[in-house]
Amino acid sequence: MDSLQTIKQRFGIIGNNVVLNRAIEKAIQVAPTDISVLVIGESGVGKEFFPKIIHNQSARKHNAYIAVNCGAIPEGTIDSELFGHEKGAFTGATQARKGYFEVADGGTIFLDEVGELPLSTQIRLLRILESGEFMKVGSSELQKTNVRIVAATNVKLKEAVEKAKFREDLYYRLNTIQIDIPPLRERKEDINLLFRKFASDFANKYRMPHIELSPEAQNYIANYPWPGNIRQLRNFAEQVSVVEKERVISLEKIMELLPHSSTMLTVTNKKDKNSSDFMERELLFKVLLDMKKDLNDLRALTLDLIKHKDNEEFNGSTQELIQRVYQEQDEDEHDFTPSSYNLVPAANAPKPTYQPPQYDYSDDVYDVSPIEEPESLSLQDNEKEMIKLALEKHKGKRKMAADELGISERTLYRKIKQYHL
Numbered sequence: 001m002d003s004l005q006t007i008k009q010r011f012g013i014i015g016n017n018v019v020l021n022r023a024i025e026k027a028i029q030v031a032p033t034d035i036s037v038l039v040i041g042e043s044g045v046g047k048e049f050f051p052k053i054i055h056n057q058s059a060r061k062h063n064a065y066i067a068v069n070c071g072a073i074p075e076g077t078i079d080s081e082l083f084g085h086e087k088g089a090f091t092g093a094t095q096a097r098k099g100y101f102e103v104a105d106g107g108t109i110f111l112d113e114v115g116e117l118p119l120s121t122q123i124r125l126l127r128i129l130e131s132g133e134f135m136k137v138g139s140s141e142l143q144k145t146n147v148r149i150v151a152a153t154n155v156k157l158k159e160a161v162e163k164a165k166f167r168e169d170l171y172y173r174l175n176t177i178q179i180d181i182p183p184l185r186e187r188k189e190d191i192n193l194l195f196r197k198f199a200s201d202f203a204n205k206y207r208m209p210h211i212e213l214s215p216e217a218q219n220y221i222a223n224y225p226w227p228g229n230i231r232q233l234r235n236f237a238e239q240v241s242v243v244e245k246e247r248v249i250s251l252e253k254i255m256e257l258l259p260h261s262s263t264m265l266t267v268t269n270k271k272d273k274n275s276s277d278f279m280e281r282e283l284l285f286k287v288l289l290d291m292k293k294d295l296n297d298l299r300a301l302t303l304d305l306i307k308h309k310d311n312e313e314f315n316g317s318t319q320e321l322i323q324r325v326y327q328e329q330d331e332d333e334h335d336f337t338p339s340s341y342n343l344v345p346a347a348n349a350p351k352p353t354y355q356p357p358q359y360d361y362s363d364d365v366y367d368v369s370p371i372e373e374p375e376s377l378s379l380q381d382n383e384k385e386m387i388k389l390a391l392e393k394h395k396g397k398r399k400m401a402a403d404e405l406g407i408s409e410r411t412l413y414r415k416i417k418q419y420h421l
C-alpha cells in the first residue's frame, strides 16, 4: 500500500485540503478489497482519479481497467457494450462481440455517470454485482465474470432513487463504500496552488514565460465560486497563459475574464427578496388596517353595552342588546359593506346564541377613545355632540365622518338614527 504523498505524485493530484486527503486515503484503504465504491462529487472535481487509485492499489492492477461513460453510450447499444451480444442478436450484429464485463474479467470497471444507466441495464448490473452472472444480448447462456466495480456520479443518486429513476437495491449495492469529493470552493487553500501548477504546465507546453497573478488577483480567484471546479480552473489558466501579453496578471484583468457570477446572483436574489419583503409589508399593513377597523367597531359595541347596562329600556339580558345590534344591521338599507364582516352573520344564518359573560363594569377603566367622555357631559350627550360635529365638518358625508370618529359607517348610521340627527 502506497502512502498518500506517493499516490498524489503518481497521479498528479495537487492540493493539501484535508477532506481531499481523507478521500484519497479512503480509496487506498478500500482498494485491496473487492467492495463496490461510489464516488460522488460535482463535475470537474477529479472523480476520475479515484477508480484508478483503487485499481492501482489492488491485486487486480495487472488486469484490465475499463472506464465506461454510461452517459455517453446510446440507450439502444449500452447492454451490448457492457455485456456483449451474440451474432444476429439485432440488425447489424453480424458477429458475436464480447462486452466490457467479459473483457475486464479479473480487473476493474469504472462506471462513470452511473445515474444515466437505463433501468433495464440496471437490472443486469445488479445481477452481476450479486452473483457475477450475466448473459450476452441475444443469448440464453449464463456467463460468469469477476469484476470490481467503482461507480461515479455527479447527480444526486438518492434523488434519482426517490424519483424511481434509479433502482434502490442497486444504489445500496454500489454504495457500500462512498467517497465524497469536495467542490473546489470548499478547498480554497488549494486554488492558487492548482493555478500555479496549471500555469507552469501551459508555459512549458506553449514555450512561453510563466504568468503570475498579483496578490489581489490571487485573493480574487481564491474566493471565486468555480462552478466548473478544477476543470474550469485549468481551462482558465490555459486561457490566461495563452491570451495575455503581460506576464503579471492584475485584479482588473482577472475580473474582466472571470466576472463574479455569484455576485450577480446575490444581487438578483436580493431584488427578489426586496419585492417579496414589500409585498409582505403591504399584506401586513392591510391586515393591520382591517384589525383597526374591527377594533373600532368593537369599541363602539362595548360603548353600547356600557351605556345600556343600567338603561331600563335594555334591562333584559345583554344577549338582547347584541341581537338588537345585529337586527339594526339587518334593517340598514344602504349598500354599505360592513368592515366588521366577522360580526355580521350571513343572511340566512341563525341568530347568534352567544351568551356574554356578566361583567361588573364599575371598577373597570375602558379606553373607548376616540369617543371619550368629558366630565361635564354625559357619555351619550358627548357622543351625540361629536357625531354632530363630525357630520357638520364633512358636510353630511357619512363615510368621512365615520372615518374621523374611528367608527364604522354602519355604527354611525345607527347612531344617527338613534339620536335623530
Ligand SMILES: Nc1ncnc2c1ncn2[C@@H]1O[C@H](COP(=O)(O)OP(=O)(O)OP(=O)(O)O)[C@@H](O)[C@H]1O
Residues within 6 Å of the ligand: 012, 013, 014, 015, 041, 042, 043, 044, 045, 046, 047, 048, 049, 153, 154, 194, 230, 231, 234
Ligand atoms: N487535485 C487535482 N490536481 C490536479 N488536477 C486535477 C485535480 N482534480 C482534478 N484535476 C483535473 O481536472 C480535470 C477534471 O477532473 P475529472 O475529469 O476527474 O473530473 P470529474 O470529477 O470526473 O468531472 P465530471 O463529473 O464532469 O466527469 C482533469 O483534467 C483532472 O486531471
Ligand SMILES: [Mg+2]
Residues within 6 Å of the ligand: 047, 048, 112
Ligand atoms: Mg468524469
